[in-house]
Amino acid sequence: MIKKPSSWIIVLYDVPSEPSKLKVRVWRDFKKLGALYPQMSLCILPNNEGNREKIEKISKIILSEGKFVKITTTELDKKEHDEILDIYRKERDKQYDEIVEECEEFIDEIDLNIRNNKFTQEEVEEMEEVLDGLHRWAGKALSLDWIDESPKILELKELLKKCQDSMDHFAGLSFHKK
Numbered sequence: 248m249i250k251k252p253s254s255w256i257i258v259l260y261d262v263p264s265e266p267s268k269l270k271v272r273v274w275r276d277f278k279k280l281g282a283l284y285p286q287m288s289l290c291i292l293p294n295n296e297g298n299r300e301k302i303e304k305i306s307k308i309i310l311s312e313g314k315f316v317k318i319t320t321t322e323l324d325k326k327e328h329d330e331i332l333d334i335y336r337k338e339r340d341k342q343y344d345e346i347v348e349e350c351e352e353f354i355d356e357i358d359l360n361i362r363n364n365k366f367t368q369e370e371v372e373e374m375e376e377v378l379d380g381l382h383r384w385a386g387k388a389l390s391l392d393w394i395d396e397s398p399k400i401l402e403l404k405e406l407l408k409k410c411q412d413s414m415d416h417f418a419g420l421s422f423h424k425k
Contacts, residue, residue: 257318258282259289287314291331293393294319335394342388343399346381350406353377357413366421378414382407 258277262269274284292298302317309315323331353374360370385407389400 255318257320259291285314285316287316291334332394336397339388339392339394340397340399343397343403346385346388347399347403347406349384350381350403350410353381353410354413357417361417361420366417368421371418371421374414374417378410381410 260273262273264270277284292302306315306317322328356377357374360366360374385403392400
């Protein structure tokens with residue numbers, strides 16, 4: 248008879264869908280061990296007081312109609328800890344890349360408006376709203392960034408300044424075209 252567990256091993260893995268051979272092999276190997284594959288969403292958060300309080304509130308919402316399991320780890324070994332941090336870094340940098348891309352599109356649209364002499368008050372207001380949205384998005388991303396500073400932050404800050412300069416130039420030209 249197998250002894251009832253007093254602790255659990257949570258394994259997070261990601262393998263390519265194609266070719267399916269590896270995905271199927273890993274799934275079979277884990278199933279042979281008795282692994283449970285619950286159809287649940289998974290997220291990883293730093294274990295701190297603020298997150299614990301917010302998770303408590305979120306759990307009540309989830310439990311009103313679903314299932315909720317929270318597993319808190321004890322200390323991970325350095326390799327596991329570094330692997331989780333690496334996942335966070337990649338996701339964070341992906342978000343910074345998305346904001347950078349949107350900033351570049353914003354500057355391109357400003358340049359297009361100037362080339363097409365599109366200097367209406369409505370266009371200026373619309374572009375100001377887009378710029379405000381970019382600043383809010385970047386601010387939120389930066390406020391959630393608790394890992395060592397990414398080199399992408401400097402690029403993002405410089406590009407946001409360039410967006411502001413483009414907006415100021417566009418607004419100034421629009422004012423003079425009236």
